[in-house]
Amino acid sequence: MDALLGPARLVRAARDVAQVLLADLPERWRHTIGVARRAEQVRGTVGPAEGDVLEAAAWLHDIGYAAALHDTGFHPLDGARHLAATGWPDRIAGLVGHHSGAFCVAEVRGLAGELGRFPREVSAVSDALTYADQTVGPNGRGMTFAQRVADMLDRHGPTSPNALAHPRRAPLLGAAVERVERRLAVVLTA
Numbered sequence: 001m002d003a004l005l006g007p008a009r010l011v012r013a014a015r016d017v018a019q020v021l022l023a024d025l026p027e028r029w030r031h032t033i034g035v036a037r038r039a040e041q042v043r044g045t046v047g048p049a050e051g052d053v054l055e056a057a058a059w060l061h062d063i064g065y066a067a068a069l070h071d072t073g074f075h076p077l078d079g080a081r082h083l084a085a086t087g088w089p090d091r092i093a094g095l096v097g098h099h100s101g102a103f104c105v106a107e108v109r110g111l112a113g114e115l116g117r118f119p120r121e122v123s124a125v126s127d128a129l130t131y132a133d134q135t136v137g138p139n140g141r142g143m144t145f146a147q148r149v150a151d152m153l154d155r156h157g158p159t160s161p162n163a164l165a166h167p168r169r170a171p172l173l174g175a176a177v178e179r180v181e182r183r184l185a186v187v188l189t190a
């Protein structure tokens with residue numbers, strides 16, 4: 001990864017990396033396309049210089065599911081590790097590592113220390129990435145946040161780390177979704 005990539009090339013490079021890594025996971029790739037499209041739709045909620053960072057992180061957020069990247073088995077962390085190892089900016093690796101409240105699940109899985117090596121930003125960009133991920137289902141279909149949470153709990157099961165982290169994580173995700181919706185309302189009426 002060329003650290004000197006310009007903004008537009010950053011998004012293209014992110015998409016290309018994700019497409020290769022997720023080639024054997026068509027459902028995950030369709031989800032990724034949906035999340036990237038959603039991120040594009042909410043670009044207006046982040047600063048003008050940050051839209052490309054948001055879109056790049058959206059393309060890359062689930063690359064940790066790729067078999068080639070499997071290490072800890074916790075996809076946000078495995079994705080962030082790969083990005084750091086291949087020269088992507090710390091900010092992108094941090095956004096991927098911490099997407100959708102991953103630190104809550106990392107604590108349940110005993111991986112909080114490892115994940116904590118990556119910067120966890122709390123910003124309009126991290127909110128928008130969470131919003132995009134939490135309003136698009138496994139196959140790329142649009143969902144409400146409530147539908148997405150219910151589907152996640154159903155798929156992962158009641159004793160999964162995701163379910164155990166849910167009481168702490170869900171309010172954080174819901175608050176991020178609400179912040180993005182408020183910002184979108186401002187953008188749309190401006």
Ligand SMILES: [Fe+2]
Pocket residue numbers: 031035061062133
């Ligand atoms: Fe995702």
